[in-house]
Amino acid sequence: MADYLLSTYSRINLSFTHGKGAWLYSIDKKKYLDFASGIAVNCLGHSNPILIEALRQQSKKLWHTSNLYEISEQETLAKELCKLSFADKVFFCNSGAEATDGIVKIIRRFHYNRGDKKKKKIIVFDNAFHGRTIAGILAGSSNKHREGFLPHAKAKGGFIRIEFNNLKSLEKVIDSQTAGVFIEPIQGEGGINVATLKFLKEIRKVCNRKKILMAVDEVQCGIGRTGKFFAHEWSYIKPDLLSTAKGLGGGFPIGAILLRKKIAMQIKPGSHGSTFGGNQLASTVSLAVIKEVSKKKTLNNVINIGNYIKIEINKLIKKNPHVLEGIFGKGLMLGLKCKVSNIEFVEKLREKRLLVVPAANNVIRLLPPLNISREETNQALDSIREVMSEF
Ligand SMILES: Cc1ncc(COP(=O)(O)O)c(C=O)c1O
Structure with a gap:
């Protein structure tokens, strides 16, 4: 077969x-x-009987209507995710890689809409993995994942890579074109490399000072995996954006981007979207998941x-x-x-x-x-x- x-x-x-x-x-x-x-x-x-029951009940009512219409299940899930985190708004998609793409787009559009059209560069790290879309393979560290997929072998797509957990290299690479930093608090595919609390705190400080955005990829380390609902909570910092997927649906495909109001304000209807993102079935299962996990x-x-x-x-x-x-x-x-x-x-x-x-x-x-x-x-x-x- x-x-x-x-x-x-x-x-x-x-x-x-x-x-x-x-x-x-x-x-x-x-x-x-x-x-x-x-x-x-x-x-x-x-x-899991709780998830089966949530899926079963919703499957008899409504699976999908598209984001052309209001979806109360999606709104409830977004509200709960905001209550459980730093975030004020949520965008739903279907996978981790799609969340990566959305994060990259939103970081750039944020600066663009505020009149800073040059801020496009995003700082990423050695051993990073952010998924297999074009933005994902550019943000990730693996040359093998990029081979033959880009317009030319040296294409960087606006990503600047530095050493993980190296405080000195961070400040050195930031210039007037830097838009943000994108980091996994614990690198999963890269070999379970834990970002030190000091490093995450320092990224937060530098991002504040340079007026750029801090985004965390919690696709693998989020949703209770480390014993906090989100892994960055261990460092007592609040990111500006967060990507999640994997555990978010407990097996049902769903991804999301969580973000703060000041960034959300720059994103207007028509700027981004997803047909399936946060449909009734996915949102209902995910709500049951996060209630249990939290x-x-x-x-x-x-x-x-x-x-x-x-x-x-x-x-x-x-x-x-x-x-x-x-x-x-x-x-x-x-x-x-x-x-x-x-x-x-x-x-x-x-x-x-x-x-x-x-x-x-x-x-x-x-x-x-x-x-x-x-x-x-x-x-x-x-x-x-x-x-x-x-x-
Ligand atoms: C940290 C991280 N980001 C993004 C992704 C991509 O997620 P997906 O496979 O759902 O596209 C993964 C997948 O392993 C991941 O571990």
């Missing part, structure tokens, strides 16, 4: 029939513990289980220092830095029926559902322990 699919992925020969909570059931009737969560998407596990119980679980995993993995590292170098990250966005091949490690874990995700820089990502139990975590740790002893 795969003969008919464009070969953009090198897929694993594994297919699932259904899932329940943190468990996936394969076509050959094997049970897998899912510490990948569809790459940080299924934040409340598979077949509960103290969920966020505390993320912090407690995350800390527990770190403690246990550090014990394992002491016993097997030749396999892992360390564990990084926050909450349930954790990265195991490998000394052995991360790909081989991931394959061996899969043989033990534990699913995890590789990342750049020889890292393995642990991204379990946010409501994972201690018992399930212990099962995952047992598999990791066994595989470590095999190396």
Whole structure:
């Protein structure tokens, strides 16, 4: 059947029939513990009864009418997202990459509408990943992702790349054409690199001083993943714009841009849009997701289980220092830095029926559902322990 699919992925020969909570059931009737969560998407596990009920009820009423008309479900979701964050306004789209594109457009239009037509440059970082659209691959750091897709090999598209967590390089690159800074508070694909609180605070200060915008990409690290509703909250700063997707729909495709009023004021009807963005079905499911994720119980679980995993993995590292170098990250966005091949490690874990995700820089990502139990975590740790002893 795969003969008919464009070969953009090198897929694993594994297919699932259904899932329940943190468990996936394969076509050959094997049970897998899912510490990948569809790459940080299924934040409340598979077949969550609350999400099923929200989807079921809405599916009987109305799925989609387009943004030609008012959509009360979308308005409710926007209001809740604003209540949970720094934002005053929300724009809905369908994916993380689309949110990246929107952020880039809005940053530039903000300055343009205020009469500063030269401010177009956006500062991005080494090891960044912002999606696979043209703006996404330009903002991201991977040359491989750009190869053959741009008008010419050296096209930069107005993005200036600097070192992650390097305070000195930041101020040096800002000039009169700089429009903003776009950063993942924790880089996911790039290998679970955590922006220091000092670095995020400094970006905020510099952006204020230079009157440019600070945008955070929380597509992977947002929606409860680090134990706060949004990851930047750990640094006590407020960005001007934020992109989110993945966990926002718990498996239903939806993305969003959150922004402050002063920026929103510059964006007028006709300047941006999306046919599907925030339709009734997506908005209803997403509302159910964020209500669950924002509960103290969920966020505390993320912090407690995350800390527990770190403690246990550090014990394992002491016993097997030749396999892992360390564990990084926050909450349930954790990265195991490998000394052995991360790909081989991931394959061996899969043989033990534990699913995890590789990342750049020889890292393995642990991204379990946010409501994972201690018992399930212990099962995952047992598999990791066994595989470590095999190396
Ligand atoms: C930080 C970040 N931004 C953007 C994206 C792109 O999201 P999507 O795959 O939904 O387009 C991703 C996807 O992994 C991501 O991790």
